[in-house]
Amino acid sequence: MKWKRFTTVALAAGLVAAAAACSPSDESSSDGPVTVNWWTWDPNQGAAYSQCIPDFEKANPGITVKVSQYNVSDYFTKLTAGFVAGDAPDAFMNSVTYLQSYAGQGQLLSLDKYIEADKVDMSQFAIGAEAWKYTDDKQYALPMDWATAAIYYNKDLLTKAGYSTADVDKMSWNPDDGGTFWQIVKRLTVDKKGVRGDQPGFDPKNVATYGLGNIESTGDPFGQNNWGMLPATDGINIPDKNQWATVFNYADPQVIKSVKLIRALSDDGYSPQLNQFSTAGADQIGSGKVAMLLGGTWDASTFAALPGGKVGTAPMVTGSNGKRALMANSNGNNIWAGSKHPDQTWKWVAYQESAACQTKASQYNGSFLPSIGTSMDALAAAQKAKGVDFSVFAKYLSNDELFPSPIYNNGAAITNAMVPQFESYFTGKSDESIFPKMQEQSKELLAKK
């Protein structure tokens, strides 16, 4: 009878509902096995730190660590959505851009009492500890790594163009004509008929090899890790102050000159358009589609692993005065204020940022440069033994060519506001007139919390 069948179905549904309502169980009690969730946006670092898990779990029975990785373009929204919905990870890798928004909303756990209790020696971190202090003077993260830019080049293409490594090692850039850097890029660009970028008859519409990979992708308000490194190395800074800037000087004539020059590079055919290639830098440089890349220190081991040893590393270019000033982003390990197991999470974070784990993990795949000085040295030595040259990076430190990347308020909103505008500029949809507006906008947004 249909009626009976209906009741049965309804009853079954009720049972399932009851079961389901009871099912999401989690270990919220502090005894019993605890899982600590840790997030990162870099799959290589995820794999690297996972190497520390077995030792950690052996020393801390009852704690399991789970590493998850999300694409950097989704990472921060996922994190924020997690704060809102109450399912954020216990600890996570974070960028200083978001220190203020997260700390300001009370989502980060201050680590001072843990640091004191465990007597963590903050001076072992060569770089980054200060960056993670908030305006309330509390320490909100243990520094994880530091990263900055580097130039990678296809060795064959370089020699074919008649350059030596010495040439690449001392490239300079200025916003007027791009310095020796631009010269070399143009020469390295070859069109489909074999004409080089600095020869007459060069056809920008049919390029076979681009001199430099695209540098217009903007992940943050001032192109850090990409085009933004160029004006910065020449001493042209967009934020008016390194810590807690009040305005981003987009309308500064030097800044505008720089950005114009950078856009012209791809417009004139020496660099591919934004989004033209969806494959990785490794493929682009390995296959000869581009001759040089402005990449990050985190790319070094990927390129080194390319078959044939084709890719060389050169330091980031200098400014017009021959000196380098490189923004170094130091990522930090944050603990979520809403974590259900802060003590266990701290144990993992402290272990992650100890020399033991830093050394082991960094040497696993060379995917990051540890903030701890001793680990960094150990890494450089180990990589040298493998034939990968990290000396470029070690020299950045010893020559004091780094400065911490700027911290500012309202990171998420400013990033969301500025990135599309830069994309619009670089794809030719808008021109320099947007920069004064952006500057005003930055003032407003930076003043808000």
Next chain:
Amino acid sequence: MTRFPVGRTLAWTYLIGFLLVTVFPFYWILRTALSNNYSLIAHPSSLLPTGFTLGAFARVLGLSSAADAIAEGGSGASIDLALFVRNSVIYATLLTVIVVFCSVIAAYAFARLQWRGRNAVFAIFLTALMIPGIMTLLPNFVLVHDLGLTNTFAGLLLPGALFSAFNIFFLRQFMLGLSSEVEEAALIDGLGPLGVLFRITIPMTSGPLTTLGLLTFINAWNDYFWPLLIANDPSVRPLTVALGVFAQASPQTQPDFAGLMAAALVAAFPMLVLFVIFGKRIVNSIGFTGIK
């Protein structure tokens, strides 16, 4: 009168073209999922899988080690298939059963019972059709959040499970169109309205009920936005969100194309199976929703 053969040929050409466009992507997912990422870069347009490998599926199902995964261009992420399918099944089934039930009894009250204010209340319910989902999404999130029901099935189900303006409207219209002879006769014979509802009306509405059930199930199975807000914890996360998460875990330097396609296939698979089994039903029942 005969139809011009030219017209027929054109029509068939169009139809075949249409079917090709509709079905080709499905073949393409399969082909890509069975290929190796690096071969894909080398031979992007080969019609057959290139560098044939089951590695992508292994990655997606969590059967491959992180090292292997990264070696093949993947990211070490995986979809815990059993868990997320279970979650999707629970969500979709419960939602369908509950909402269809609540809707059919309400529709009966509007279609067959007489009571003061009946039409007014119905009109009020209908206004909900005018409220776009996005409008109530955030406030519903806030409500569920305040009730402490985020990351629970209850929170996932509640907003949609009790009230569906469309279902009530559709069922009521259908019931109004039914001949009430049998029901009237039963009433005269002494069966109460409740009995009529369950023994006569509902069986007579089984067609639309199946339709609504199928449609609701498919929509719930494919729901993304609401679960994205509410159900991120793996214990409640449904398959769609898991797929999104997997896509987000793609190495940022280079998307894991094969892995993504394998994941997409895995996510679409249950619906495709359902379709093979219930195909004819589904096709016919969609027709019903069109007829007032």
Next chain:
Amino acid sequence: MVAEATETIGNRVLTRRKRVSNPAHRNDWKLALVLIIPAAVGFVFFAAYPTIRGIYLSFTDFKILTPPVWTGLSNYRELISDSVFWHSVGVTVYFVALSVGLGLTLSLLTAVILHRLTGSNAIRGLVLMPFLISGVVAALIWQWMLDPGLGIINAAIKSVTGHSIMFLGSSEWAIPSLALISVWKSMGYNAILIFAGLQTIPDQIYEAGRIDGANEFQMFTRLTLPLLRPIMAMVMVLTVIGSFQVFDLVAVTTKGGPANASNVLPLYIYETGFGEFNFGYAVTMSMALFVMLLTITFIQMRLLRANESDTN
């Protein structure tokens, strides 16, 4: 009781009855109450209350993790001067226009052709396949097929024109590509809906038309289309409302880029709320979207005179 007249048209029995109220039914309110309580609870708590709460929240600065702070009209003032919002509205309207326009045309065409050529269940089934998969899956497949370097579509285009098109990666093509994906996903479903509507048109009407000497095209425009009006109206209204709320497709592929070219309103609302904690403003934007939809639907219903059917 009930006065009836029945007639048989085709194989459907149409019953026209005059309802005479039956004394036995007069006071069913107790039962009615019980029967509508679940739906009513759902309506009140998850449709009515959120709408009202939403209206309230739009007047506050609500950072979700801290209690809302009343700020009066400041969100609305910000809305008016928010160029990203208005750009987003434009982008969304563009998307809707493309996907509904193209989608309905194709669906109608397909339905008519199906109706004429074959009633095969297999073919109808194939036509429906895209409907079964989620927006996320559809987005991923097409993103792969439209990839500038490796996608099969661009491989074909390159072999013809020598250049590939950056579908999802360029500002000009982002929305059209997304609309394309949306059309691909829903045209089968809409086609079947319209097809079912076509089936309800009695053959007699076409017989009569043919006897009067009308040709195929005339029958289509003078008979089929007007009779289909209620169905088309319904499909159109639903498709428009659905398209305005597009989220899955964009969130998984372009995420609003490049340069906000595909920053549809639901995405912008989501980012504002969940990416920047700014719930108050996000709700304000939802309200604006609500008003827009209401207006558009109202206009549509008016234009299409959806309530009447031209069966004269």
